[in-house]
Amino acid sequence: MADPQSLVRILICLVAGIAAIVLLTARFRVHAFFALVIACFMVGLGIGLPLNDVLGIIKDGFGNILKSLGLLIVLGTTLGVILEHIGCTRVMAKTILKIVGEKYASLAMSLTGFIVGLPIFCDSGYIVLSGLNKSLAKSTGISLAVMSTSLATGLYAVHCMIPPHPGAAAAAGIIGVEAGKLMITGIIVAIPVMIVGYLWANYAGRKAPEQVTEHIDLIDQQQKLPSVALAFMPVVIPILLIALKSFFVVEPGVSVKWMNVLLATGDPVIALAIGVLLSCMALPSFKKDILAPLLQEGAEKAGGILVIIGAGGAFGAVLAAAKIGTHLSNALPLASMGILFPFLLTFILKTAQGSSTVAIITAASIMLPLLHALGLDTDKGHLLCVLAMGAGSMMISHANDAYFWVIAKFSGLEMKTMLRVYSLATVWMGLTALAMVYLVSYLL
Template sequence: MTTIPLLQSLSGLLAGVALIVLLTARFRVHAFFALLLAAVLTGCILGLPAADILASIKSGMGNIIGSLGLLIVLGTTLGLILEHSGSTAVLANYVLQRIGTGKAALTMNMIGYLVGMPIFCDSGFIVLSGLNKALAQRSGVSLMIMASSLATGLYAVHCLMPPHPGITAATVTIHAETGKVMLYGLLIAIPAAAGGYAWSVFAGKRLAAHVSTESAVAPIAAGPSVGMSVLPVAVPILLIATRSLFSLETGVAPSFGLKTVALLGTPEVALSVGILLALTQLKDKVSALLQESAEKAAGILVIIGAGGAFGAILAKADIGSHIAQNQAVAAMGLLLPFLVTALLKTAQGSSTVAIIAAAAIMQPLLPMIGLDSGNGHIICVLAMGAGSMMISHTNDAYFWVISRFSGLEVKDMLRVYSTSTIVMALVSLAGVYVLSRCLPGV
C-alpha cells in the first residue's frame, strides 16, 4: 500500500527539481518563478487539490520569510557596508599575506567549521560572505570553490553538534546524552567538513571557466585598520556564541545579565551591532547604501520564500513515514535513521525539520533496529545528523543564501555544493559506523 505513494512522492520531487534546473539554466527564468512553477507541478503529481497547493505555497513562503527575513536584510546591509568601506578588502589582504593564495579555500572551510559551532550555518555564511568574496577575487580561486568550502565547513557542525536546534531536539527525543553527542558530533564533523572541501575543490575546478573571478584587483588606497575591519564580523559571532554557551545551562533562573546576553546574542540583534560598528568606518553615502541593501535583500527574499513554498509542497509527501513502515527496511540498523532523515531532508529542504521529524519516527523503532541502549541512542542521533546533510538543493533556504550572496548559478551550485553534501553525508555515516564499532552496547 505504501509503494505507490512513495514512488509518486519521489517522482514529484525529481520532476520539481528537474523543472527548476531546466527553467533556470536553459531558459534563464528567474529562480522565484521557477520554484513557484516547480511547487505547482510537484503538488499536481502528488495529487493535491488546487486549494491545498495554494495554501501550502503561501504558508511555506510565510514561514521561511518570517524566520529568515530580518536576518537576510541585516546581513545584506552589513556586507555592503563592509564592502563599501574597504573592510573586506583589508581583511582579504591580511589573510592572504599570512596563508598564501593556495590555501584560501581550505582556510574558509576551517573558519566555517569554527564559526559554525555556535551559530547557524546561514547566519555564519551571511556574516562571512563579504570576506569570502574578497578572498576569492584576490586569490584568483573560483568563487564556486570558495563559497562551497565555506558553506560545507559551516554545514558540518550545524547538522552534527548541539546546541543547533535540529540535533538538539533529536537528542532530547531519543534520550541521548547531550555531552557525548556534542563531543562525538564535533569529531565526526571534522572529516565531514574536509570531505565537503575536497569535493568542492575537485568539482569546482571543472567549472572554473564558467564561474570565474577577478584575479587581479588593485589594492585599496585607504581603508580601516585590520582591527576595525574585523570588529563588525567578530563581534556578532562572539555575541551569538556567548548566547549559545549560556543557553546550555539548565535549571538556572535567568538573571538580568543572562537576559541581556540572550538578547544581544540573538542573530538579528548581533548583526545590528555589527552594522553599527561598520557604519563608524563609512564616511558618506549612508542613505544610498541602505536603500541598495534593502533592494538587494528583497531579491534574495523572494527566492528564499519560493524555496520555502517548494519545500512545503514536498513535505506533503511524508516520505519518512513510508520508509519506516517497511519491515524489511526497518532491519537496516543505523542505516534506517540515516535513510529516513536523508529522504526527509531531500524532500522538504530543512535539516532541522528533517531530523526532528525523523527522531519522532525512529524513537519507537529503536528496539527493532538494535539501538535501544545509551550508546545506541547516541549512534541513532548522529546517524540522523549525518542524514540531515543530504541533499541540500533548491528547496533548502541555505542553498539560496549561498547562491544569492555569492552570485552563483543554480546549475553550478547543484554540481558542486549539492553533490558535496552527499559526500559529507556519506563520510559522516562512515564515521558514525566506525564509532558504533568502538562503543560498547551497540
C-alpha cells in the same frame, strides 16, 4: 499499511516535481522561485489536492519560513555587502598573510576565504579577493591553480554549512533547528573540510599547467582601508556572542539581568544586527551617500534570496500535506539509513542542477516528513540532518554550477584543470563533512 497505489502516485508526483526543478533551473535558466512554485502545484494537484487547498498550503508554507528567517537573511546579506565594499576583506587577507607568511600564501587564502565567507556569499567573496589572489600567485611563484582552489574551497566550506547563507538558513527553518546552534556546530564541521580542500589544492594544483592571465583587480587601490580591529570585529563579535549563548542555560524562573542581556545579544538576529552596526563604524563616514546605497543593496540582494527560501518552504508544506513520510516509512527501511539518506539526496540534487542553495532547500522540504522514519525526529537529529544536507550540497560542483564559472573566469583556469582540481576538491570536502557529521553524532 499504506496503500501501494497511493505511494506510487505520490512518488511519481515527487519525482516529476524534482525533475521540473532540475530541468527549469539547469536547462532553461528559470529563476529558482518560479521553478519551486511550479513544482508545488505539480505535486499538490498531482496527488489530488483541490486547487484552493494547494494555494493555501503554498501561502502558509511561504509565510512561515520567512517569519523565522527573514531578519536573519536580510541582516546577514547587508553585513556581507558592507564588508565587501569598504575593504574589510582585503584587510583580513593581508593580516592573515602577514601572520602565516608568504611561504604559506595558499593557506592564507584558504583561511581568508573561511573567515570572509562567514558573512559573504562565496561568489562575491571570490570576485572581491581574486585580484589579491593573482598578485600573491605572481609574487610567490605558487601555482594559480593552487591559490585559486585554496581560496575557493575556503569560501565554499562555510557557504554550504552555516547560516546566514541561504541554503543552511532555509534548511534550519524548514527542519526546525536553532540557527545559533547550527552556526557553531557548522563552523566546527567546516574547519576540517576547509583543510581537506586546501590539502587537495596543494596536491593536485601543483601538477596543473601554468595559466597566463591578465591581472584583474576590481578594488580601488587608493581606497582608504579600515584598521585590522574594525575589519575583523563585525565578523568575530557576532560569532562570539552566539557561541557564548550556547554555553549558558538559564533555569526556569531564574532571572539574572546580565544573563538575560547575554542571551538576547546571542540571538543570531541581534548578533548580526550588532555586526552591521560594527561594520558601519569602519565606513569612511556616516554620510547618507555612502551608507544608504549599501543598505539598499543589502536589502535588494536579500530580497532575491528570500523569495527562493519562501518558495522552498512552500514546497515543503505541500510535501508535508501529501503525507509522504507516512507512506515511505511504511514501505522502505529508512531507519537503517539515518543521516546518510539526507546526504545522498542533497548530493544527487546538487550534482544534477548545480545550485547548492536549491539542492538543500529542495532536500529539506523532502526530508521534513521523513525525519521520524529515519530516526532523526529529535533536536539532535534535526541538527544532524541539516549538517548532512550541507555536506551533500558541496558535491559535486562542476560545469552546471555558477560558482564553478566564477572561479574559472576570475582565475583563468582551463576547464580540464577546474574539473581535476576544484571539482574533485568538492568531492573530498563533501565526504569529509559527512564523516565529521557522523563524528558529531557520537559526541553530542
